[in-house]
Amino acid sequence: MSATATALRHLALLTGLVSSLLWAADEVKYELQVVADGLDHPWSLSFLPDGRMLVTERAGRLRMISASGIMDSAPVRGVPRVFDRSQGGLFEAVPHPDFANNGLIYLSYAWGDGDANGTRLARARLEGNALRDLEVLFTVEPLKDTPVHYGGRLAFMPDGTLLLTTGDGFDYREQAQKLDSLLGKVVRLNDDGSIPADNPFVGQADARGEIYSYGHRNPQGLLYDEESGTLYLHEHGPKGGDEINILEPGNNYGWPVITYGRDYSGATISPYTEYEGMEQPLIYWTPSIAPSGVTIYRGNEFPQWQGDLLVGALAGRQVRLVELDQGRVVGQQPLFTELGERIRDVRSGPDGRLYLISDSSNGTLYRVVPKP
Template identity: 40%
Template sequence: MEHIFSLAGLGIALFLFAGCGHVQRQGDTSTGTGIVIHSEKASFYIDTLHTGLENPWGMTWLPEGRFLVTERKGEIWIFDNDQYTGKKLSGFPDVYQRGQGGLMDIQLHPNYAETGWIYVTYAKPGKDGGSTALMRFQLIDNQIDHIETIYQTLPLSAAGIHFGSRITFDKRGYLYFSTGERGIKENAQDLANDMGKIHRLHDDGRIPTDNPFANQPGAKPSIWSYGHRNVQGLTYDAANDVLYATEHGPRGGDELNIIDRGKNYGWPSITYGIDYSGAIISELTEREGMEQPIHYWTPSIATCGLLYYTGDRYPGWKSNLFTGALAGRHMTRIEVINERYIDEEKLLQNIGRVRNIAQSPDGLIYVLTEDPGMVLKLIPVD
């Protein structure tokens, strides 16, 4: 597999750099390995590590240079020192593969060296369809073992949309994962079901006793926040103890939110979008007791994946947020200061449907795309 970024080899010479919003001088090839992209606060080139994926979703790094990439159809691919090994983890259970459903996010336990736990979200099949489940497992060589389903969202549904789902941990070791409302708008406001929520758990699936609805009769005690449509981006800023989420709107109204304990984020009572048919979902964009996004996108860019960058490899990007854009086919860098949106910059315009963005242990940014399905690495240039 060609490892160095090659426009001709991928057949994408026109769309990679066409329409970029910022200066990207194709003639500058000072690295000798690819076209240098000069963005507002960093210069870099793209190293294409692998092509030929279908629907890559999540990625995480194991010790000693290996990393894992999930495919929605239920596969976990193994990379070693940035090269696909030709191997996949074996023993993953069946997934509910319908529409947007399947295997989704993957994250290591914060103390993986001690616990060996790997966490995934996936659409788990059942008698009445499927729903997002949170599972953890350990590895014996490349074999999945000690599987534990630590949370199964309910109710099950035969729908093929709005499963969520991302996973992150905070500095206290609590686990957060997101669920979509499965296409039933009212689910998001109903505390009696798991859909359209962000959930907070202990690492073994136990429910913290200080969760906001833990003692409310009829409410799901795992709920941390509600009123969400379909959160497919979740990241945590440990330095400032801030949980960020990006959420798909309908036609318009994709949101960037700061997630706080017990708050209602409004869907579908308030929205900056309209239905795909053009019908009005709500006349309101604000309502008492419901949170406002710190930023929203109209028209929708179809936000997916979210990274809060903490490394030093791109100094101008430190403490910035990065989100993918499925419909927009780009990556967006977002500046937030004191929890307020300041500005954004489009990067990698027309690269493909950007599904996820992640930071490696050595501080480099990796990008997963669909159509075409690729694993990309951004190499900083001094």
């Protein structure tokens, strides 16, 4: 990218930021309601068809919360043992699209021990307050000896296939570019764990057929927007360089060959921010906000946010509103900074409200409702 093009790109982002601050004068009035608290490092939230909510706790517990906001005193039984160390643990618990008929829940979690661990996918049938007939569907290979950078986000696609994000293991970042490795990838599986025949690298020598996209660092936000047909992914950069990307099958998203971040020591990871055959992000953040969880708002309770992305931020201690206009970023705004909490997940509820989870040993599930 030329110096002129780079300057214009930064000017466009700055213009978008100014416009978002001006737009904020039409303030969105809301209240934050506590749905459940006392959660131990909650990681993700999902909704069942009857309105119940599932919240994972990183240590390996799955919590059931009723539609009225009452949390069962005991965690859901039958959750597999997880590797609970540093960033490892239980990640997502997501219902099958046909949960109303088959009762299936899909779990992503860290598995193994300090010498050999990785991201694993399993499914089980939810009966009452217990998981039955647990079946391991997939384990990321190669295993690694670092308790960090697992990815772990899940999303079902309209065709019934399931996407899983995987991290690069931190010390193994070069693996993100290797097609014979599952580290630093998004993988696509059938709902039984088998490989879809139309995956982009099926049948290619020295490539894993599970791979959907590659060149990722530690993706902890994944969202398919049914209205626009767009698949969004965000990932942690190192010291800066967090990204939101629009995923397309077979594409290379660059890590660690291209990055807008630097190593934590301040050292240069790569001299390149772009390279032939590698995708540019929709937006990036330097300094880092540490994104985790993402939703696109399609409800009626907050019309000002309609069609915009909302990204949880751990280091930023906020939800970052990313305003979109016909797929382009036109502004940003920090939300819910008054909480002063690390936001691990953000979801749009079936009731049109927004839900947030804070990440701490005394984590909280919040509901955002319009203020009268």
